[in-house]
Amino acid sequence: MFPDSRGVSPSIMSEVASYVLELWHEHRIPIIMSTLFVLSLLRIYLHSTEKREKLLVIPKIYEKVPPNLVAGAEKKSKTEVRKDDSEGSESTGTGNEKWRAKDGPRRIKGNASRKARSRAESGREARRIQVLVFFSSLTGSTEKNTQLLAQELATALGCTAEEESGRTFLPPRVLDLAEVDYDEYFIAPPKPESEQTDYFYLFVIPSYNIDSINDNFLEHLRETHHDFRIDTSPLAPILGYSVFGFGDREGWPTEDEGFCFQAKEVDKWMAKLSGRKRAYPLGMGDWKRDGKQRLSEWRTGLVDVLKQVAQTGSLGDGVPGSGDPIESEDEGEAEDDGEVLEETVDAKGAKRSSGGIEDVEDIGRIMELSRADGSREKSAGPLAIDFTTEGKSATKKSVTVAIKEMVPKNSPTYTALTKQGYSIVGSHSGVKICRWTKSALRGRGSCYKFSFYGINSHQCMETTPSLSCSNKCVFCWRHGTNPVGTTWRWVVDPPQLIFDGVKENHYKKIKMMRGVPGVRAERFAEAMRIRHCALSLVGEPIFYPHINEFLGLLHGERISSFLVCNAQHPDQLAALQHVTQLYVSIDASNRESLRRIDRPLHRDFWERFQRCLDILRERRFRQRTVFRLTLVKGFNIEDEVEGYADLVERGLPCFVEVKGVTYCGTSSSSSAGLTMANVPFYQEVCDFVVALEKALLKRGLQYGIAAEHAHSCCILLASERFRVDGKWHTLIDYDKFFQLLEEKGPDGDFSPEDYMGPPTPEWATWGNGGFDPRDQRVDKKGRPIEAN
Numbered sequence: 001m002f003p004d005s006r007g008v009s010p011s012i013m014s015e016v017a018s019y020v021l022e023l024w025h026e027h028r029i030p031i032i033m034s035t036l037f038v039l040s041l042l043r044i045y046l047h048s049t050e051k052r053e054k055l056l057v058i059p060k061i062y063e064k065v066p067p068n069l070v071a072g073a074e075k076k077s078k079t080e081v082r083k084d085d086s087e088g089s090e091s092t093g094t095g096n097e098k099w100r101a102k103d104g105p106r107r108i109k110g111n112a113s114r115k116a117r118s119r120a121e122s123g124r125e126a127r128r129i130q131v132l133v134f135f136s137s138l139t140g141s142t143e144k145n146t147q148l149l150a151q152e153l154a155t156a157l158g159c160t161a162e163e164e165s166g167r168t169f170l171p172p173r174v175l176d177l178a179e180v181d182y183d184e185y186f187i188a189p190p191k192p193e194s195e196q197t198d199y200f201y202l203f204v205i206p207s208y209n210i211d212s213i214n215d216n217f218l219e220h221l222r223e224t225h226h227d228f229r230i231d232t233s234p235l236a237p238i239l240g241y242s243v244f245g246f247g248d249r250e251g252w253p254t255e256d257e258g259f260c261f262q263a264k265e266v267d268k269w270m271a272k273l274s275g276r277k278r279a280y281p282l283g284m285g286d287w288k289r290d291g292k293q294r295l296s297e298w299r300t301g302l303v304d305v306l307k308q309v310a311q312t313g314s315l316g317d318g319v320p321g322s323g324d325p326i327e328s329e330d331e332g333e334a335e336d337d338g339e340v341l342e343e344t345v346d347a348k349g350a351k352r353s354s355g356g357i358e359d360v361e362d363i364g365r366i367m368e369l370s371r372a373d374g375s376r377e378k379s380a381g382p383l384a385i386d387f388t389t390e391g392k393s394a395t396k397k398s399v400t401v402a403i404k405e406m407v408p409k410n411s412p413t414y415t416a417l418t419k420q421g422y423s424i425v426g427s428h429s430g431v432k433i434c435r436w437t438k439s440a441l442r443g444r445g446s447c448y449k450f451s452f453y454g455i456n457s458h459q460c461m462e463t464t465p466s467l468s469c470s471n472k473c474v475f476c477w478r479h480g481t482n483p484v485g486t487t488w489r490w491v492v493d494p495p496q497l498i499f500d501g502v503k504e505n506h507y508k509k510i511k512m513m514r515g516v517p518g519v520r521a522e523r524f525a526e527a528m529r530i531r532h533c534a535l536s537l538v539g540e541p542i543f544y545p546h547i548n549e550f551l552g553l554l555h556g557e558r559i560s561s562f563l564v565c566n567a568q569h570p571d572q573l574a575a576l577q578h579v580t581q582l583y584v585s586i587d588a589s590n591r592e593s594l595r596r597i598d599r600p601l602h603r604d605f606w607e608r609f610q611r612c613l614d615i616l617r618e619r620r621f622r623q624r625t626v627f628r629l630t631l632v633k634g635f636n637i638e639d640e641v642e643g644y645a646d647l648v649e650r651g652l653p654c655f656v657e658v659k660g661v662t663y664c665g666t667s668s669s670s671s672a673g674l675t676m677a678n679v680p681f682y683q684e685v686c687d688f689v690v691a692l693e694k695a696l697l698k699r700g701l702q703y704g705i706a707a708e709h710a711h712s713c714c715i716l717l718a719s720e721r722f723r724v725d726g727k728w729h730t731l732i733d734y735d736k737f738f739q740l741l742e743e744k745g746p747d748g749d750f751s752p753e754d755y756m757g758p759p760t761p762e763w764a765t766w767g768n769g770g771f772d773p774r775d776q777r778v779d780k781k782g783r784p785i786e787a788n
């Protein structure tokens with residue numbers, strides 16, 4: 001071998017080469033790994049020190065998302081994957097760096113948008129709302145109605161095409177479901193043309209039981225919901241949605257038979273896709289009859305909601321179940337303004353109210369003690385007034401003490417009552433939506449007062465100006481949490497404050513129902529005008545020192561008053577001015593039974609009770625008086641018929657309402673030994689009423705069984721004064737009542753007959769069950785449930 005030109009022999013070179021090759025073969029993996037590692041480090045270093053453009057993966061609409069939301073916003077961009085696909089590899093249109101879809105299955109997420117949405121909902125920035133009105137139409141009527149709807153919405157929301165800039169609302173856009181690309185609107189909200197725009201979806205859908213565009217559309221919604229690549233709520237970024245359906249009652253008389261069934265379907269799928277953003281109840285109208293009127297009511301309600309959304313950026317709170325796709329069978333708590341028997345002790349509540357200064361009753365006791373000590377505090381507040389003690393002691397008890405609030409905000413009583421759904425107004429008043437109001441809003445039946453007296457449950461407010469009571473009835477559903485006492489020793493709130501507060505809270509609670517599936521748009525709209533007030537919630541309304549002024553405020557707004565008192569405050573009863581209907585609870589027929597059932601705090605409870613009956617007798621031609629009997633098996637049914645007949649003879653009420661106690665589930669009443677076994681069967685209530693009627697006739701008293709509401713185990717006996725030409729007239733002419741009141745004043749001389757209404761509807765009379773035929777009660781399989 002000869003050395004090469006550099007003087008290295010070829011044999012040495014070949015040896016070196018084979019050595020290197022050998023080395024490579026032996027260590028190639030560590031070498032490759034180390035090289036890759038070093039390269040990665042180098043890349044990371046260069047990347048972190050590089051001066052880069054701002055990361056612009058966020059769609060322009062949410063451009064100002066704070067840095068901590070950038071990651072979320074990146075996900076948001078993914079929601080547009082399908083849209084991007086449909087647009088090829090074009091930019092998203094914002095001019096920003098586009099998001100490139102990767103190969104393989106893609107997941108479309110709505111949750112990132114939720115972050116952006118919550119920001120949008122915070123209302124911190126002036127944003128625009130784009131209402132999109134989708135419709136379908138085969139024969140054209142829905143299209144016409146939708147165009148008109150959009151124009152009316154534009155006017156009501158204050159936006160026109162010419163004046164769009166600077167407005168909160170952009171002019172609504174009408175979109176035909178036969179023409180739109182579903183992917184563009186129903187996989188994610190579309191990309192807005194301008195920044196700061198949020199969407200609100202409306203649908204006007206006629207139903208067709210033949211193949212139509214509706215089927216394609218519904219199929220798309222269904223598929224989107226079930227597509228594993230797409231989040232279950234990809235439309236969550238929209239502000240809200242609502243659906244109106246057109247149908248034909250002639251061919252499809254009821255919902256079960258298919259009336260507006262496709263609108264209901266759209267409503268259901270949109271609830272799922274939007275993450276429960278039903279902003280207003282599903283509206284339905286018969287195109288031949290009430291369609292236009294229903295659509296206009298629906299629009300009016302929607303405008304309110306849209307304005308609220310514009311103001312607050314959100315739909316506001318809803319009751320549990322709001323926005324759910326379909327109705328649940330649960331109608332909420334089983335309480336109403338009747339008496340409810342509960343089964344077991346609410347352990348928590350009971351514990352809380354048993355120790356320390358936890359109850360107004362305790363506060364009262366402590367005040368008594370402090371008085372006994374002689375340690376009277378000087379107070380700048382109003383004097384304590386004893387309203388319940390007669391004559392002599394009234395002045396004596398006007399002791400100067402520091403007046404406290406009945407239910408202070410920081411008290412366990414307040415917490416317990418609010419937990420049970422009460423809104424506390426001021427310091428001693430409360431309001432709550434009763435189960436019948438909710439039920440009527442959903443078309444599932446009204447309370448017995450609709451059948452007997454024509455009270456619309458969905459327009460009825462249940463309230464009390466005094467949460468305190470002087471009884472501790474065993475069947476009281478107040479979980480033992482309401483304050484009790486025999487005298488008023490608390491701060492007295494002015495009637496106007498209470499009136500404004502209870503109305504405000506009632507409406508607030510009604511509004512919280514608007515996302516609940518099954519709520520009927522027309523009833524929801526009607527519910528926004530209170531027409532009746534049941535003063536019977538919890539506590540004793542006539543305990544409130546300004547009850548007459550409070551009634552004046554109710555009547556001033558033409559709200560009828562049904563006042564229930566416990567027959568323990570004769571002085572207040574005597575001073576009471578006109579109410580639409582005056583109730584006295586008659587929980588037992590004799591002293592011992594009353595003591596056992598009502599557990600009254602007054603020692604002279606029986607005398608007070610009897611005085612109240614006498615007052616009712618005197619007033620029977622001025623007030624529409626009612627005895628309310630609540631039957632509790634084992635307590636006040638057996639062998640008491642004669643005793644009750646005696647009481648009726650003494651008080652001569654216009655009506656006697658007999659109601660079986662209602663079962664509720666939890667209670668402090670178990671301490672009184674009550675169980676479900678104490679709830680009488682409807683047949684037992686019927687038997688009792690028949691026996692009572694007989695006992696009354698035996699005494700020569702002209703009463704008869706006028707009406708029934710089997711659904712709530714309630715039967716009405718009425719004086720013959722309310723039978724005209726052989727027909728019962730238990731309904732009330734409310735307009736006439738207000739007219740008389742306005743003409744003659746709150747102490748005016750007019751009688752219950754003067755505002756007697758038309759005949760009791762046939763379906764409500766004795767033997768016909770009494771279930772409101774406008775409503776439908778169905779079981780889980782949609783089968784009608786017999787009302788009686």
Ligand SMILES: Cc1cc2nc3c(=O)[nH]c(=O)nc-3n(C[C@H](O)[C@H](O)[C@H](O)COP(=O)(O)O)c2cc1C
Binds near residue numbers: 287
């Ligand atoms: C063939 C046909 C089938 C229909 N099916 C239903 C139905 O199942 N339920 C319903 O409530 N209305 C039904 N309707 C009534 C329509 O929904 C109603 O007439 C609607 O106003 C039509 O709207 P359009 O003129 O925009 O197509 C049907 C009407 C037709 C002509």
Ligand code: SF4
Binds near residue numbers: 434435448449462
């Ligand atoms: S009268 Fe009013 S508060 Fe009472 S149960 Fe009926 S709807 Fe409810």
